[in-house]
Amino acid sequence: MAKVKGDIVIxxxxxxxxxVCMPACPNDVIGVSKNVNGKGYNxxxxxxxxxxxxxxxxxxxPDGVITVYRKRIE
Amino acid sequence: MDTISKEDIRKPENIVYxxxxxxxxxxxxxxxxxxxxxxxxxxxxxxxxxxxxxxxxGIAPVGxxxxxxxxxxxxxxxAAHGRAPAxxxxxxxxxxxxxVFTYQGDxxxxxxxxxxxxxxxxxxxxxxxIFINNGIYGMTGGQMAPTxxxxxxxxxxxxxxxxxxxxxxxxxxxxVAQLPGTIYVTRQAVHTPANVRKAKKAVRKAFxxxxxxxxxxxxxxxxxxxxxxxxxxxxxxxWMVDNMFPFYPLGDIKVNED
Amino acid sequence: MSMKELxxxxxxxxxxxxxxxxxxxxxxxxxxTPQSEVMEYLMAEKPHERTGMIVLQAESEVAAINxxxxxxxxxxRVMTSSSxxxxxxxxxxxxxxxxxxxxxxxxxxVRGGPGLGTIQPSQSDYFQSTKGGGHGDYRLIVLAPSSVxxxxxFAPLAFDLAFKYRNPVLILSDGAIGxxxxxxxxxxxxxRFTEEEIRKNxxxxxxxxxxxxxxxxxxxxxxxSHVQEEHNIHLQAKYREIxxxxxxxxxxxxxxxxxxxxxxxxxARLSQKAVDIARAKGIKLGLLRPITLFPFPTQPIAELxxxxxxxxxxxxxAGQMVEDVRLAVxxxxxxxxxxxxxxxxxxxxxxxxxxxxxxxxG
Numbered sequence: 159m160a161k162v163k164g165d166i167v168i169x170x171x172x173x174x175x176x177x178v179c180m181p182a183c184p185n186d187v188i189g190v191s192k193n194v195n196g197k198g199y200n201x202x203x204x205x206x207x208x209x210x211x212x213x214x215x216x217x218x219x220p221d222g223v224i225t226v227y228r229k230r231i232e
Numbered sequence: 233m234d235t236i237s238k239e240d241i242r243k244p245e246n247i248v249y250x251x252x253x254x255x256x257x258x259x260x261x262x263x264x265x266x267x268x269x270x271x272x273x274x275x276x277x278x279x280x281x282x283x284x285x286x287x288x289x290g291i292a293p294v295g296x297x298x299x300x301x302x303x304x305x306x307x308x309x310x311a312a313h314g315r316a317p318a319x320x321x322x323x324x325x326x327x328x329x330x331x332v333f334t335y336q337g338d339x340x341x342x343x344x345x346x347x348x349x350x351x352x353x354x355x356x357x358x359x360x361x362i363f364i365n366n367g368i369y370g371m372t373g374g375q376m377a378p379t380x381x382x383x384x385x386x387x388x389x390x391x392x393x394x395x396x397x398x399x400x401x402x403x404x405x406x407x408v409a410q411l412p413g414t415i416y417v418t419r420q421a422v423h424t425p426a427n428v429r430k431a432k433k434a435v436r437k438a439f440x441x442x443x444x445x446x447x448x449x450x451x452x453x454x455x456x457x458x459x460x461x462x463x464x465x466x467x468x469x470x471w472m473v474d475n476m477f478p479f480y481p482l483g484d485i486k487v488n489e490d
Numbered sequence: 491m492s493m494k495e496l497x498x499x500x501x502x503x504x505x506x507x508x509x510x511x512x513x514x515x516x517x518x519x520x521x522x523t524p525q526s527e528v529m530e531y532l533m534a535e536k537p538h539e540r541t542g543m544i545v546l547q548a549e550s551e552v553a554a555i556n557x558x559x560x561x562x563x564x565x566x567r568v569m570t571s572s573s574x575x576x577x578x579x580x581x582x583x584x585x586x587x588x589x590x591x592x593x594x595x596x597x598x599x600v601r602g603g604p605g606l607g608t609i610q611p612s613q614s615d616y617f618q619s620t621k622g623g624g625h626g627d628y629r630l631i632v633l634a635p636s637s638v639x640x641x642x643x644f645a646p647l648a649f650d651l652a653f654k655y656r657n658p659v660l661i662l663s664d665g666a667i668g669x670x671x672x673x674x675x676x677x678x679x680x681x682r683f684t685e686e687e688i689r690k691n692x693x694x695x696x697x698x699x700x701x702x703x704x705x706x707x708x709x710x711x712x713x714x715s716h717v718q719e720e721h722n723i724h725l726q727a728k729y730r731e732i733x734x735x736x737x738x739x740x741x742x743x744x745x746x747x748x749x750x751x752x753x754x755x756x757x758a759r760l761s762q763k764a765v766d767i768a769r770a771k772g773i774k775l776g777l778l779r780p781i782t783l784f785p786f787p788t789q790p791i792a793e794l795x796x797x798x799x800x801x802x803x804x805x806x807x808a809g810q811m812v813e814d815v816r817l818a819v820x821x822x823x824x825x826x827x828x829x830x831x832x833x834x835x836x837x838x839x840x841x842x843x844x845x846x847x848x849x850x851x852g
Binding site: 285286287288289291298299301304305306307308309310311312315318319320321322323325326327330347348350351 | 515516518544546548549550552553554556557558559560561563564566568582583586590696697698699700701705706707708709710711
């Protein structure tokens, strides 16, 4: 059975830490970082490896800072 | 199998979503969590998918989105408060082969620009109007808007909007749907992935209508203003669901298929 | 076949016809007396069938000037016309157009004010026209026709100046010049700009971002005060350039004159008659007629002030242009004002009487 594995890359310098992406994620992949970016925002980051590449987070991100990857694994 | 590395996944051929090239690299000036950014992005994605960047002229007047031209990588005109539909009328009539849209907030479209909005809709100008309704004047610091709900607090209705003394919130979208010049009138939101996808389809349909010279398409996007509403972004989205949507229900209001 | 043509026309109609022939792309207006003939003529003429020119009746003067703003942003030759109360409404849009440095042509058939005032001819919008009009530091190029022929001639001239300087050009007329009929020679039809010409000659125009250039932005907004001041300095330099290159005036019987009238538009026509009456009485009177009100013919007036005994500014207002005449003259000779208001046109004998009482006898 084919399985998909996803990953996201967050442009942390452009992330404003609004957290709108968090409830959009079906697998609770995203959490708030303890660190802040150059603008002083606590940006979001991945907190587990459960990403399926559904792109929900990127679709709701108001600042368009998330790039989503998905690979089919045979 | 589970040992697949991030490097294997993060390859260009595996990209399923990335920021459209039609947004500039500038960090948008909107507050964290504001729906403006998402609305900007879906419009730019539609233009990119339709391949009409070189034929599109956007017009954003005064309001939070006054600097939209900093973020949308297309030719843009900055209009006076409320006047974008007048500019768009001329741009489209003088350039019938171009795609023209306005991007207006509620203060702009539903208060100071009411005449321009109604008459552009009534003439059936072959343009797209994107109307961002967050029930407040965000840019100037959270004053009452024409769309502010009854009882809703703002800096100029600090005890809540009193209908008797401050008037009723206006449903511009239902209003313009009654005009024969509008071909497609819809109300959308961009707070969840499903809503964003629907809103994007609506925007796409609006531009396709323009391509077919069908008339004026009007897309309202009910949005949050978490700083104006004084909530966190996710709280604001929930407040929007609980309070804005009952008064401003989502969905198509008018779809003329001919 | 010569394409020039002689016709008997009203000033407003001549302006409209000349605008079509000047290759105008669009007219956007709202009816108001005494200039409604402009849009009526254009609608009847169907310029869309002649040249492709668009004519649209807007919902207000505010909308009309903002349609002009949108069209001008695309590098198109666009225009509007109105009269004083309507011009007040247009000032916001004109300020944006001047701030964004866009070309356009605006006709004001001035009527007496303030408020709704009268529909009769007046020159009481001089300050509004020549000092900016709306908010912010800006100037319009202001042309003052005094005949039907000039109403026609100034349409192409106004477009050319507007594009040369990326600046709105105002034609300051009134109901007398707009509605009188005179013989007029019309210029041959000029072609409208093609998109290729627009992209080449006005590379700032918002015609769609092509891959070979950055996006074009039309705006008058500069949140950074230093950038805004730079923009203001640039605008002022442009206005000085316009003053240097574009000042236009006419002198009539000034060579031996001991007294001078300064008058434009309708007042200039009557002042010319006043010159004849005065000369018949033995008064050596001449007339300087400003053709551009901005830029104002300061230098020629200053030179005349070196050799005359007095200067009378004749205007259909409480005395507006006279301030510019006084700035030009300084304390060299006495400058007086004579004017009628409220839509009353001064008679030539009245002008001569005013000259005698205010300057010769005074």
